[in-house]
Amino acid sequence: MSGEQELGITESKEHSTGEWYAEVVQKAELADYAPMGGFIVTRPRGYAVWERIQDHLDGWFKDTGVDNAYFPMFIPESYLEREKDIVEGFDPEVAWVTHGGHDELEERLAVRPTSESIITPFIADWVRSHRDLPMRLNQWCSVVRWEATETKPFFRTKEFLWQEGHTAHADEDGAWDETMTRLDQYERLYEDVMAMPALKGRKPEHDKFPGAHTTTTIETLMPDGKSVQAATSHYLGTSFAEAFDITYADEDEEDQTAHTTSWGLSWRSMGALIMLHSDDQGLVLPPTLAPTQVVIVPIWQEDNKEEVVEYAADAAAELEEAGVRVNLDDRDNRNPGFKYNEWELKGVPLRIEVGPNEVEDDELTLVHRPDGENSVESRDDIAATVEDHLDTVYAKLYASAEETLEGExxxxxxxxxxxxxxxxxxxxxxxxxxxxxxxxxxxxxxxxxxxxxxxxxxxxxxxxxxxxxxxxxxxxxxxxxxxx
Amino acid sequence: MSGEQELGITESKEHSTGEWYAEVVQKAELADYAPMGGFIVTRPRGYAVWERIQDHLDGWFKDTGVDNAYFPMFIPESYLEREKDIVEGFDPEVAWVTHGGHDELEERLAVRPTSESIITPFIADWVRSHRDLPMRLNQWCSVVRWEATETKPFFRTKEFLWQEGHTAHADEDGAWDETMTRLDQYERLYEDVMAMPALKGRKPEHDKFPGAHTTTTIETLMPDGKSVQAATSHYLGTSFAEAFDITYADEDEEDQTAHTTSWGLSWRSMGALIMLHSDDQGLVLPPTLAPTQVVIVPIWQEDNKEEVVEYAADAAAELEEAGVRVNLDDRDNRNPGFKYNEWELKGVPLRIEVGPNEVEDDELTLVHRPDGENSVESRDDIAATVEDHLDTVYAKLYASAEETLEGExxxxxxxxxxxxxxxxxxxxxxxxxxxxxxxxxxxxxxxxxxxxxxxxxxxxxxxxxxxxxxxxxxxxxxxxxxxx
CATH class of the missing domain: 3.30.110.30 (C-terminal domain of ProRS)
Structure with a gap:
């Protein structure tokens, strides 16, 4: 079938990692290339993964005292210049807005490459007393960094989606605790949600975030032996507080300078996720993040179609009721083999096959992605059985990644x-x-x-x-x- | 207390609506003015309202077949020019990126004023057959329109947050149904979540969205007698499909041109919400959207402080357990009167007062915002009682707005x-x-x-x-x- 060839992955993960990655991203319908070099379009299947990452992190942030806010996407050039390291670090890669309508602007506006320079002065305005501290703000937004490199969806794009947290604290201890709290939450995301073992460390002094006292990092290892900086959390010391004048009255009414942090995780995390787990059949996603966790494929002949499809639909309804993200693929115009390939390509972690035998024996056949391990299970309690299998699929993904890391x-x-x-x-x-x-x-x-x-x-x-x-x-x- | 004067609203809603609105927005800590005219900073209390609006709409969109996606924030000038009405409509108010780092760009990039021009060509690429239709995409993002008017937070800002839905359908009927489905969901948001009666209609031909066949609108009435365009849903006919070539093979393998829609709701809805319900004491929010629905204020003397605060804390815990967004205000350094004013200013719909009498009689005193109606209720089943009162507060807000509209x-x-x-x-x-x-x-x-x-x-x-x-x-x- 010509559709089948077009659908499948043709590149090899081992031998042409870059081309294979680009093919997986496009054929699994995660993203497409925009007309401008360096930009991508995130399609529904990709964006749904990002939404789940957001949901996890955002919940943890809110549980630990962080409030979401939204700051302008533009930063006046004079604001960007107030913290000298930020200017030096980002000036070469800023996209500049110079015209509004038909008029040239009096002052150029930077499309935010990161928002310390616009958020910190507001924190300075809002913080008066030690009672206002700690102040913890986060925003989910996109930022732009005009790097002249090849577009690699999610890994390297001129515009990317991320969250950036910005906090102010009374002293170094508070700010350092904050830095580590966020680093630990990023680690938790990788370990418990993305099935990716992660290393925690510090960037060397010469590779810190501009203006930071300490940059801490999560590093993950890709199958081609390269490391990905998977999230960073910065203790900024007092450099931004001094540049933007965040002072507060302490309990003795003495003026003190605050200590600040910032921390961010971008959609690069998705790039690493895709790169690490996927294979020559296509996308592999952990069940925690897969938009579709289970696909049910009924396999019928004309004479038993009705009962097979009804049995499959009934199982799908029960799974959906239990909160499993399930899709019943009862398309007439595709054969089961085509469907298997398509859902493997698109990263569905668990396939359930239903044929006349399963109907007769009151069973279901479950097949794991990516290793193809399959087992026949009783139809009773199928939701609990499926949850167990999804947990197993997650554990296998993690174990495989951990084994790789340990030897490396x-x-x-x-x-x-x-x-x-x-x-x-x-x-x-x-x-x-x-x-x-x-x-x-x-x-x-x-x-x-x-x-x-x-x-x-x-x-x-x-x-x-x-x-x-x-x-x-x-x-x-x-x-x-x-x-x- | 000097803090009290500083805290309160000084302008009058009736006599100086504009100044009063600006004061409510700032003193209730919803937003601040950014250093660039036309831009605002959305603070946590404001952003939390926007997040709740998003949650409602996003859920309804997903339940009715819409997928979220994300397209680049920049649109090449040549793309913007492909649909002539869009260019004419938006060209005078586009913010242009002309430089990336130190280099001038070969082609100017528009910061998106709306995304038809970048989304439609991708839909054209993804749609091949009638089986790919309808295709329904939505994104939550910010857009920029360089209008030279006075900044009015949420109502009129150069950058604003919104959602924009973009869909393609096989024929006019499908696209028209879509247009009305979204208009109805916007109406539902106003009626059932924002306590705002809304009118549905069509914009006159000369005031349609650029390129649209029909622009439908939700209009809401403000207390100063002005109408707010509160959301719009456009049936675009085939103008965008023709400009960007969205064709598909129908069931007879004949090429057909798709019909498209777009629809959007921005944070202007928040502006209308604040303007309509709030009063000279400050912000008024319906319980559906209030970040804090209930504040409990214990009123103690030194000799009964412990039992009063414990009783209040116990009630707070029970409410929280039941899913009510409750805040116990047991601050030592503020008296009850100050706290009442502060939480009225910040728009908490229900206040619970707890003094020694309430403790002795196993009761709680509930006070509604904005009308101050109060009642003493049994401590038993307090969560159910509070839910009833929150419903009543909502109903009163709605009835008051409806009465106003009917006479107008x-x-x-x-x-x-x-x-x-x-x-x-x-x-x-x-x-x-x-x-x-x-x-x-x-x-x-x-x-x-x-x-x-x-x-x-x-x-x-x-x-x-x-x-x-x-x-x-x-x-x-x-x-x-x-x-x-």
Whole structure:
């Protein structure tokens, strides 16, 4: 059937990862390329995954004292310039609005690349007393960063969807706790919702968010051995509070400067999700995020069509009643094999096959995605059985990803060993590191690998006494990897 | 107490509506003015109302076959130019991105004023066969229209939040049904969630959405006698489908052109909500949308503080358990009178007062916002009692708005009578109308009133035989009003 060939994935995940990824994203109808380079259109099947990610995170944020708000998408150039690191960090990649209607604007407006520069002055205005602290704001929005790179849907786009949290606290302890609370929530999202084991760490000083005191990061490993910066949470110290004057009266009516944080997770998380779990048959999604968790495919002959379809519909109704996101595929114009392929391509985690045998024996055949494991189950209590199977599918996805990660953290103690290990295996390589940015250069130049993180704990003893590059005394343990 | 004066509303709704509105919005902490004219910052108390509006509408959309998606916030100038009415309609108020980083762009990008021009070509790409129809997409996003008018939070801002639905159908019937389904859902939102009686109608031909065949509208009346266009739903005919080539193969494999619709509701709905219900004490919100539905204020002396607060906390816990959004205000540093004023200002629909008498008699005192009606109720079954009172508060808000509207639809049959009636009373005036845009001018010039709608049914007999302005034969019944 010609439709079938057109439908299927033709590229190989192992041999042409980039092309395969682009094919999965488009053929599973997650996204399309916009007419402007660097922009994508997120289609319903993609957006539904993002909505579920939002729902989880947003609930956790609200449970822990965060309020949603909405700030303008434009930032006046003069505001952007008030915090010098932000300007230096983002100026080269800002999209500028220069005209409104037929008139040139008096001051250029930046399309927000991140919103510290417009949110912090308002927090400064709203915070008067220690009673107003902590103040925790979040917004779900899109931001624009004009990077001149190839479009990679969700991973790298000039406009992307994200949430950005911005908080102010009375002191460093409060702000640091906040930074870690959000990092832990991001970790929880990866571990418990996305079936992705995650590493937590700190970015090296030279790779921090502009203006931050400390940037903490969640890193996840892709099957091609590259690391993805999967979310970041920044302790900003007092740099933004000073630039925008967030002061408050403490209990003794003394003026104090607040400490601030910001933290964000973007749709890059979806890119990593798709990249990690999917396969040469197409999209693989954990049941937690799949818009359709179960597809029921009835398999009939003309003489038993009515009873097979009715049996299947009855099971679908029972699952739906129990809150399972189920789709009954009783299309006349497609055969079962076509349907299997299509739903595998689109990432449905569990398929239920119903033929005359199942009807006769009062059973259902359940097939797992992606490993194809199948089992015949009793029709009784099918909702509970299906929930168990969905849990199993999740656990298998996680276990597979965890196994990959565990084998991919290696050690090295020389430049040659770093290059050799990453070159041969990918993954993470841990070394001693003196802390000097210059020591990153030879690895970057030779292999496009970099230091993706150092341990969260600044006092942790380095793994090796010496820096693997320059041989000076090591200050930290560096995790090297190629990156997305 | 100086704080109390600062907190309260100083302007009068009746005598200085505009200033009063601006004061309510800011002092109830719904929004603040951004540094750029025409932009606002939506604060948590305002955004929470918008989130509840979203939740209701989004649920109804999904229940009726709509999928959410996300399209780029920028539209290439050449795309905007493909539908000529859209260009003419929006070109004067487009914000243009001309630079990315340090480079001038080859083609200017419009910050979306509405998204037909970027969404329709993708629908054209995705629709091949009649089986792909209807296709229904919606996005929640912000849009920008560079209008040079005074900023009025939520009512009139250069950037505003909204949802925009875009659908394609096989024929006119399908598209027209869709147009009406969405109009009915908007009406339901106003009637059942916002406590606002609404009129449904059609915009006159000269005031349609650019490119539309028919623009239908929800109009609501403000207390100052002006009408608000509260949502619109457009049957676009085939104009966009032709401009962007949405064709499909029908059941006979013949190529057909699709019919499309678009429909949107913006945060202007929040502006109308605030304007209609609020009063000189501050914000009034229906319980359906209030972030806090009930505030419990314990009133204690030093010798009974512990038992009063405990009793209040126990009631709060029971309400919260039952799903009521309740806040226990046991602050030490504010007296009860201050708290009453503050929560009235912030729009909490129901206050519960707890003093030693209530504790002794196992009762609670419930006070309605805005009318101050109070009653003493048994502590038993308090959650059910509170739900009843919240329903009553909603019903009273609605009844009050309905009474106002009913008295404000008058008739006229001459230019002088229109001017006199609207000038004296505001509200709507119904007249016969020939259908010629020129007949609107004398009223517009004299009074800034216009034809806000005509009946939905094109075949409805006009109210009067003659046009109230020119005396020619009337084609329609026109509803005249001043507008926001």
């Amino acid at each position: 953290i290696r050690e090295a103690d020389s430049r040659e060993e770093i290059l050799g290990t990453i070159g041969q295996h990918g993954g993470y390589v841990k070394t001693g590191w003196c802390g000097d940015e210059d020591c990153e250069d030879p690895i970057k130049d030779a292999l496009a690998a970099e230091i993706v993180m150092v341990p969260l704990d600044r006092d942790e003893e380095p793994l090796h006494d010496d820096c693997a590059i320059c041989g000076d005394e090591a200050e930290e343990t560096a995790y090297w990897a190629k990156t997305y | 639809i008058r008739e006229a049959d001459s230019r002088e009578e229109i001017l006199g009636t609207i000038g004296q009373h505001g509200g709507y005036v119904k007249t016969g109308w020939c259908g010629d845009e020129d007949c609107e001018d004398p009223i517009k010039d004299a009074l800034a009133a216009e034809i806000v709608m005509v009946p939905l049914d094109r075949d409805e007999e006009p109210l009067h035989d003659d046009c109230a302005i020119c005396g020619d034969e009337a084609e329609e019944t026109a509803y005249w009003a001043k507008t926001y």
